[in-house]
Amino acid sequence: MSQKESKKKFYRVPRMLGALMGALLIRIWDHLSKISKNSQTTIIITIHYIEEARQADRVGLMRSGRMLAEDEPLSLLIKYNQTSLESVFLHLCVEDQKNVLKSSSHSINQDDLTNSASNTNNENMPSLDVTTGETPHSEIPVLRAKRTAVDSCICPHMHKIYALMVKDLTAIKRNIGFLIFQFYLPLVQISLFCLCIGRDPQHIPMTLYNSEAINGYPTGNLSLQLLSKINPEQIHFTPFYDLNQAIAAVKRGDYWGVTAIRFNFSEGIKNKSINFIEKQIHQH
Numbered sequence: 001m002s003q004k005e006s007k008k009k010f011y012r013v014p015r016m017l018g019a020l021m022g023a024l025l026i027r028i029w030d031h032l033s034k035i036s037k038n039s040q041t042t043i044i045i046t047i048h049y050i051e052e053a054r055q056a057d058r059v060g061l062m063r064s065g066r067m068l069a070e071d072e073p074l075s076l077l078i079k080y081n082q083t084s085l086e087s088v089f090l091h092l093c094v095e096d097q098k099n100v101l102k103s104s105s106h107s108i109n110q111d112d113l114t115n116s117a118s119n120t121n122n123e124n125m126p127s128l129d130v131t132t133g134e135t136p137h138s139e140i141p142v143l144r145a146k147r148t149a150v151d152s153c154i155c156p157h158m159h160k161i162y163a164l165m166v167k168d169l170t171a172i173k174r175n176i177g178f179l180i181f182q183f184y185l186p187l188v189q190i191s192l193f194c195l196c197i198g199r200d201p202q203h204i205p206m207t208l209y210n211s212e213a214i215n216g217y218p219t220g221n222l223s224l225q226l227l228s229k230i231n232p233e234q235i236h237f238t239p240f241y242d243l244n245q246a247i248a249a250v251k252r253g254d255y256w257g258v259t260a261i262r263f264n265f266s267e268g269i270k271n272k273s274i275n276f277i278e279k280q281i282h283q284h
Contacts, residue, residue, distance in 0.1 A: 025052075029055050032045075033055075036057075050084075050085045050086045050089055051084060051085055051086060053073065053085060054073045054085060056073070057072065058070060058071065058072055059071065059072070059073050059076060059085065061076075061085075061088065061089050061092055063092070063093055063096055065160065066096070068089075068092040068093070068096055069088070069092055073085060076088050080092070200234055201234050201235070202233065202234060203233065203234070203236060204234065204235045204236065204256055205236050205238065205254070205255045205256055206235055206236065206237050206238070206255055206256055206257050206258070206259055207237070207238055207240050207246035207247075207249055207250060207255045207257070207258045207259065208227075208237040208238060208239045208240065208246075208259050208261075209239075209240050209241075209242075209243045209246045209258065209259070209260045209261065210223055210227075210239065210261045211260075211261060211262050211263040211265075212224075212261055212262075212263055212265055212266060213239075214241060214263075215263045217266070218263065219263070219264055219265070219266045219267035219270075220266030220267065220270065221266065222265060222266035222269050222270075223261045223265050223266060237259065238255065243258075243260055246258045246260070
């Protein structure tokens with residue numbers, strides 16, 4: 001609905017209006033009419049029930065984002081010689097489809113195109129889906145396939161991109177809290193990730209089975225020197241005198257792991273060191 005001398009004030013009513021029925025729908029239309037007339041406000045209603053649009057002052061029929069026609073309901077009926085707005089829309093869809101096919105580089109059988117256009121006012125003409133404006137695939141497969149191919153090659157116009165950008169910016173301005181949440185949530189995630197990853201482990205409980213200590217260090221005490229280099233604030237060892245008991249404690253979940261040092265640990269380290277030195281001497 002619109003007033004000729006309206007202020008720069010617009011209301012937009014979503015398409016759910018068409019889903020209402022009966023007296024409630026009539027009351028809503030009456031209420032919108034009063035708002036439009038009394039406050040000189042333009043009200044834009046998007047609706048898929050075409051015949052309901054007769055109650056508006058002006059009607060715009062769109063297909064695939066393009067405005068096919070815009071005028072007063074009675075003027076549209078007279079101009080296209082139809083008895084209903086739905087018939088007007090079907091007629092415009094067929095004409096629009098013909099124009100798009102002509103502008104494409106694909107060759108189309110002119111006989112099929114002429115037959116589909118001439119049957120516009122025929123009650124036996126192939127039906128078009130009112131919501132999409134497309135011809136059923138089973139009835140005119142050639143037009144259906146060509147239309148799909150053409151639509152996939154059409155690039156969006158700059159004014160459409162601009163309209164979408166304005167729409168998104170307006171939605172963001174109306175919900176500042178959500179905008180802040182979108183920007184700050186990644187910052188919080190990165191901060192927590194940096195705090196948790198890369199730090200030295202702290203207070204990890206481990207079981208220790210040192211066979212060298214149990215047997216009185218028969219081959220040396222290199223195991224003690226190794227253990228003394230480990231920071232007790234990072235790994236806390238609990239000594240066990242039985243390896244099976246140490247493994248059982250880990251299985252119960254009391255500790256994270258087992259550190260087992262065999263009785264010949266020091267001797268093995270010494271032998272490996274001597275062998276390494278001898279190999280280096282022979283190589284030189």
